[in-house]
Amino acid sequence: MTLPGRSPAHPGPGAGNTRARYRRILRFAAWHLAVIWWFELFLPRIGLARLAERSRSRRMRNFAQRFHALAVELGGLMIKVGQFLSSRLDVLPPEITAELEGLQDEVPPVPFGDVRALAESELGSSLDRVFAWVDETPVAAASLGQAHRARLLPEAAADVAFAGVIVKIQRPGIEAIVDVDLAALRKVGGWLSHIRLVSRRTDMPALVEEFAHTSLEEIDYLHEAAQAERFADEFAHNDAVAVPRIVWERTSRRVLALEDVTAIKITDLEGLRAAGIDPAEVAPAFGAVMFDQLFGSGFFHADPHPGNIFVTPTAQPVAGRPWKLTFIDFGMMGDVPPGTRRGLRKLLIAAASRDGRGLVAAIGEVGVLLPTADTAELERAMTHLFARFGGMGFAELREVDPREFRDFAAEFGDVVRSLPFQLPENFLLIIRAMSLTSGVCSSLDPKFNLWDTVEPYAAQLIREEQGSIVQDVAQHALDAATTAVRLPGRLDGLVTRLEDGSLAVATPRLERQVARLERTARRAISALVFAALLIAGALVRPDDQVLGTVLMSVSVLPLLHGLLAGRRRL
Structure with missing residues (x-):
């Protein structure tokens, strides 16, 4: 149960607890996978689909409650898994997302004496000699560490030009817990990889490894500090986005000291209104900043849940607004490769212009749809989808008669299931970031319409893409010339097949x-x-x-x- 490149956890008093934790996670996963198989696969095949449908809401709620209890008790990466599930407002039922939403803030803290000992061991000195003051009550407790307010000594404060800091300290023993949790998740991923419905859509072991890589980066605070500075450099031109500064002299692999930038939590609607800030204005601004990361630089905050985003009032207007967005916690960051980013930009443009054919082409370019797929029916499905539901916000979609969705699923469900979709490895963080973004925006404004943010941003991308129009025209000309050269041979082959009766027409x-x-x-x-x-x-x-x-x-x-x-x- 050890990771490549990691030393195994030494057996000791906690070895039994480690094995029990591993077995408990697997028992939970095995039981609920069996329940899903029974109700969602077995019963429909013997004509009892209605029985499964009647109990689905109760079963989803029961699963979420059980997982909630398990995650809070075990902590570690189980909290991260729960946070990811709670962010999937777009695909998971409210019975699950609502129950797991509290996991964003519901993590019990570690006694200060334990984290103090770890911090002093890391920094090589007593905290009294490193900081002028440290608050023993944590300002935030997360699954992998917790944060305490502190004040720098006068000479250190003079060097960095600020005195108030937040000190993040890793939870003692978290490395061993992460190893165990990843071993359990690898096992579950292996189980899922044997289910054709899952394996043909995504490489589950690869996704677990991506999650493992991200988790191991999160418990390296030197890596997080470097990511924070890179993020600040990316937005150095944008005064409406703020990032805390790092105190490198008080930072190590398991301790991170950074500027205290605490302000109004982005989903604190009462706090925003009390400060004269309209939450409905924050939603599109936040969406635009996230779009800029994903489709612009390609370096993005992959954990933009409400606890990691502040709205900071400013004395002078910034970009026409008396506030700015402040990002914290850069342990989970993502990089979009240039090829994927080009595909995402085309996907966004196609979605904004309601272009079903262009959307399918972009999906293929991103790597979600294999090149061998016959996409004619999917293009028709996407065109139909845009014609009926395109441009609707979340509030409007909730008002649509559920029978319409069922009719659409009945008409095009087989088409979608038959196509060779897959989930590329680097998509896990992209999906997480976009899911959290849509969830935060919807909580800020229930009437929030993502299209209002997508369309102007897509228009900007179109203007930028026009700079490469010459290359596009040249490529189209080359493609046309290649087709013209190959056409006589292909016509000759077609005539031959017609003559000998070997031509088959696929329907x-x-x-x-x-x-x-x-x-x-x-x-x-x-x-x-x-x-x-x-x-x-x-x-x-x-x-x-x-x-x-x-x-x-x-x-x-x-x-x-x-x-x-x-x-x-x-």
Whole structure:
């Protein structure tokens, strides 16, 4: 259960607790994966989909409550997993996101004596000699560390031009806990990789490794300090974005001292209004800053949850507003590769212009859709989606009749499921950042419409892209010339195939529908035979126990036939 390049945890008094933690995480995952399989895969296949639907809300709430309790008790990376789930307002039901939302702030602190000993060991001196004052009550407690207010000694304050600091101190023993949690997550990722429905969409072991890499970076405060300075450099031109300065002389791998920039938490609506700040104005500004990171520089804050963003009132207006956005906690940062960033920019432009075909092309360029995919039906689906729901905000979408969504899913669900989608490795942090951004913006303004922010930003990207129009025209000309050269040979091959009768015409949609009808018919016949044998056995058994038992036992055969004959590979 150790990571490459990491020394194993030494056996000792806590070794048993470590093994118990590992087993407990796996038991939790195994049980709930079994529940999901039973209700979402097995029952629908035997015609009991309505039973699964009726209990779905209760099951989701039960899962969220159980995970909430587990995460708070165990801490470590389980808190991080819960925070990620709570941020997925776009795809997860409110039963889960609402229950796990409290994990953003619900982490019990470590006694100050324990963190003090760790800090003094790291800094090589008593805290009384390093700081003029340290508040023993933490200002914030996170899953991997906690923060305390402190004041620099006069000479140190003179050097950095500020005295108030926040000292982040790593939780004692967190490295061993992270090792155990990552080992458990690797095991769960391995389980999921054997499910075809999951493995064809994403490489779960690779995603877990990406999460592992990010988590290990988070517990290296020297790395976080360097990331904070890089982020500050990226926004040096933008006075509306602030970043705390680092006190390098009081920073080590497990202790980080930085400027105290505490202000109004971005989702503190009452605090914002008391300061004369309209939350509805903060939402688009925050969205624009996040877009700038993801689609501009490509270096982005991957953990922009409400506890990591402040709204800081200013004496003088900045960018026409009497406040600025202050980012903290740079342990989880992401880098978008240039190729992915180009694809994301095209995706944003296509979404803003309601261009279904362009959107599908951009999805392919980003790497979410494999090049071999037949995208004609998906393009039609996206065009239909934009025509009906494009431009709607979250509040408007909530008012749409759920039957419309079900009709859309019924019409295009098979198309989407049949295409070779995948989740690229570097997408985990991008999805997290965008999910948290949409969640924060929606909490600031329930009527917030993401399109209001997307469209002007996309217009800006279009203006920037116009600078490369000559290259685009040249590329199109080259493509046309290549096609013209290859055309005679391709026509000759087509004529040959027509003459010898070997030309085949593929109709994927019709073939899928026929196959689906065949599977349904097989399942229906098997289900009837199964039900007949089972009922007959139940009726006969009171009078003839042997015959009744035989009939009920034999009923398993048509049941298995129905499940296997009608089975689609997961």
